[in-house]
């Protein structure tokens with residue numbers, strides 16, 4: 001019977017091509033718009049560190065202006081000063097901990113026709129890779145002493161290694177960064193968390209960095225942040241050393257605390273550190289620090305902003321409008337075919353049979369509309385990508401969850417659109433349509 | 438075969454209540470050919486619709502084949518309609534975008550026959566009504582008389598025991614009307630019980646029995662021979 005209904009549906013759809021096209025278009029546009037915004041929202045609200053969420057913490061310290069709280073959701077600076085980061089690194093409580101920031105280097109390779117290029121670089125302590133579970137293809141991270149003294153070693157992203165070494169094992173090879181030789185110690189696999197949880201303040205939807213270098217190289221290369229640096233105090237100290245010792249905040253700090261005791265100890269450690277700094281005239285604000293899990297960090301930083309949420313609801317409302325249109329068109333079409341339904345009833349079709357037949361016709365229209373809607377959503381995401389010029393590359397693709405959601409949404413939309421007209425037609429008294437034709 | 442006792446049917450709209458049938462009682466025996474006459478608006482179609490389980494009565498008792506159908510749900514009524522009853526209408530009521538084959542296929546689909554059985558039956562009834570060669574034609578490509586023969590074929594395909602015809606010749610000229618009537622008589626001879634509403638006294642007289650409905654009630658029962666005078670009077 002199902003096959004019979006499908007063939008009737010297709011015959012009916014082909015019988016009124018323009019009306020059918022209109023209904024399919026209505027659903028396609030609605031589904032397309034809804035899926036475009038929902039996909040963006042879905043990708044924005046993911047937590048790529050979900051698996052380690054319970055043991056990872058972003059660290060905040062409130063050493064800000066005593067006269068005015070920092071303008072953030074929890075009134076604490078997002079980032080740390082260099083000297084606080086260095087002080088925290090001396091703790092041996094966390095299983096892993098990292099101080100880091102984004103910067104950039106000019107990359108050259110000797111004896112090659114590759115033109116020099118500027119690479120997004122992350123200056124970080126070595127635990128970065130273990131703390132975030134970053135997989136290596138070749139080699140590994142640098143030695144611990146590289147985090148304190150200037151050791152010119154580098155870890156390449158897979159993409160950079162493909163570019164420089166055609167994807168071959170480059171461990172031990174040398175490249176030049178800002179004209180200085182660096183030895184490759186490792187190559188990581190493709191790794192691109194979306195949103196970029198580990199550095200939400202400096203481009204939450206940027207790609208991951210292309211190079212990773214040790215945190216001990218600051219003085220050697222006088223690195224500044226390729227991101228936000230904020231300050232409140234007019235320091236009179238001069239030069240790069242002055243910058244490192246200033247109250248400017250530009251370092252991201254993460255710790256991994258595996259047990260409740262570790263968390264307890266680390267809290268005590270931070271409290272002690274702030275108390276000690278207070279004695280030296282710093283941290284004049286009330287004693288306050290932050291330890292946020294990645295999931296909390298995403299919420300605090302509003303990776304999914306309220307206006308995106310509103311846009312999501314708006315797009316669903318738009319889909320509803322499209323569905324209502326489709327309902328009106330379907331109702332008109334079904335009522336025009338009511339005499340046929342009357343004949344079928346007379347010949348032995350039950351109300352349920354008439355209902356099912358028409359619901360399947362709606363579903364065919366809805367699924368077709370839904371498929372076109374997915375195409376529209378892909379086009380929509382492409383144009384979002386285009387408009388955003390790389391800013392949200394990572395967001396603008398559909399994962400399988402979203403494709404399933406799109407198909408589900410399309411079927412739901414069509415069933416919603418079809419259920420009422422199908423119900424109406426199945427309830428009408430057949431004898432009314434049988435008297436004359 | 439069919440037994441109605443004190444059937445009532447009223448239609449209620451916002452402003453007015455119409456009693457289409459009132460205390461309507463009738464028995465039709467197996468194998469009978471009954472003609473139904475009566476003035477316009479007297480309730481003939483209403484009677485057929487209730488007899489054919491297309492509408493429910495608002496009161497009274499209806500036994501079809503000995504089974505009380507008053508309390509059945511839509512599914513069971515539809516099944517009975519599909520298995521036991523064939524309908525023929527004044528307006529033929531073929532589905533315009535289905536060809537003859539697919540039109541006759543409709544009741545067989547709801548019956549749940551397999552493809553082979555359906556084909557066999559469709560070919561047989563098309564043969565019986567003399568339209569075997571036109572199976573792939575659309576209804577609009579046929580004359581009125583031919584369309585009504587297809588409608589009869591469609592009603593017969595499920596081999597119903599009971600055929601209900603509402604002015605089957607009303608839209609046909611007298612020659613085609615006679616052909617359709619002959620076909621119905623032939624079908625009746627093979628055992629199908631027929632109730633036919635008609636305005637044509639000549640056709641009404643050819644039935645075994647004629648009943649007249651006036652104002653929602655069976656006014657008179659006599660044998661068909663005296664109908665002519667009544668209808669022309």
Ligand SMILES: Nc1ncnc2c1ncn2[C@@H]1O[C@H](COP(=O)(O)OP(=O)(O)OP(=O)(O)O)[C@@H](O)[C@H]1O
Pocket residue numbers: 432448449455456457475476477478479480481482483484
């Ligand atoms: N769906 C309906 N709603 C309201 N009133 C109805 C409905 N169907 C029929 N009626 C009324 O019931 C009465 C009987 O109608 P019915 O169609 O049975 O008459 P009929 O004898 O078949 O007439 P005709 O010979 O003109 O076909 C009429 O008064 C009609 O107006």
Ligand SMILES: [Mg+2]
Pocket residue numbers: 481482483603
């Ligand atoms: Mg009538």
